[in-house]
Amino acid sequence: MPSDLKKLIADTQNEFRNHPATAQVSFRSSSALQDGFRSVASLRDHRVIIDEPASLGGTDRGPNPVELILAALGSCQEITYRAFATALGIPLDSVSVELRGDLDLRGFFAVDPLVRAGYQRIRGTVKLRARGATAEQLDQLRNVVNAHCPVLDILANPVPVAIDVAIEA
Amino acid sequence: MPSDLKKLIADTQNEFRNHPATAQVSFRSSSALQDGFRSVASLRDHRVIIDEPASLGGTDRGPNPVELILAALGSCQEITYRAFATALGIPLDSVSVELRGDLDLRGFFAVDPLVRAGYQRIRGTVKLRARGATAEQLDQLRNVVNAHCPVLDILANPVPVAIDVAIEA
Numbered sequence A, B: 001m002p003s004d005l006k007k008l009i010a011d012t013q014n015e016f017r018n019h020p021a022t023a024q025v026s027f028r029s030s031s032a033l034q035d036g037f038r039s040v041a042s043l044r045d046h047r048v049i050i051d052e053p054a055s056l057g058g059t060d061r062g063p064n065p066v067e068l069i070l071a072a073l074g075s076c077q078e079i080t081y082r083a084f085a086t087a088l089g090i091p092l093d094s095v096s097v098e099l100r101g102d103l104d105l106r107g108f109f110a111v112d113p114l115v116r117a118g119y120q121r122i123r124g125t126v127k128l129r130a131r132g133a134t135a136e137q138l139d140q141l142r143n144v145v146n147a148h149c150p151v152l153d154i155l156a157n158p159v160p161v162a163i164d165v166a167i168e169a
Helices: A002-018 A065-088 A135-148 A150-156 B002-018 B065-088 B135-148 B150-156
Strands: A024-033 A039-043 A046-050 A094-104 A121-129 A161-168 B024-033 B039-043 B046-050 B094-104 B119-129 B161-168
Touching (some): A002 A065, A024 B065, A046 B065, A065 B024, A065 B039, A065 B046, A065 B065, A065 B150, A094 B161, A135 B161, A161 B135, A161 B150, B065 B119, B065 B150
Parallel strands (some): A121 B161, A161 B119
Antiparallel strands (some): A094 A121
């Protein structure tokens, strides 16, 4: 599997170099609010249930949206570590991520217009086990991962978001 | 339930006005890569499985991280619509969201350093059914939602992210 993955990455890089149009992709989400604050999101064939804890008015049948943001960042870091470790031939036994996002709820609750609604900051730790890798290799790996992790870029830098509103009869 | 929620929101706003320290909260995610690109994230008592589709080297046992970003935004918009419709006394029968994120995979695959790794843009539509609400009320609702939706703020504006790396023996 690692060698298959290495070949897949190299082949994909060649394909995108030669045909940049094939690198243009879109992902989609379709979600609908159910009772209370519970939402069901469909992502291709996958479903995710989102809710708020009781303290925030929900029924706690799933993680809330800002928790999903952290799960997206953690898993994206992990996938990007494994992809580039494989591509660069750096040994990597395991990777896990602990994250914490700090939020001032006065933003969401419209109590203070100077307080942002989203995370003030996100902090955390990537834990790597990589027997046989040198410190230099792991440094190189960290730098390339942080330069190419899609969700890290999405959070750390602005993404233009345009959402229309359609009123249904 | 709507009137309970209205009271919960008003009580929470009063509490945060009088005691801003109680509005400071943290959310956490703990995730670990399993086989291939599959990760399991724990968010309090909730688990989310993340994977990549086969075309990106995974086994497609869950949505991928950038799809989770869209699910977080869609559900956060929905929850924020319901919360502020309730707080403002604006009728809202249903809310659903369709989103699309455009990505140039040359960024993630390190093919072109000028291409960002994350979404180039996110576009979509919020569908509201709100019998009995006036156009002015729905305009007011849209404005307050977009000013206070945490995930919209997280995506549209930069979030400081600091991730340490710990090497395990």
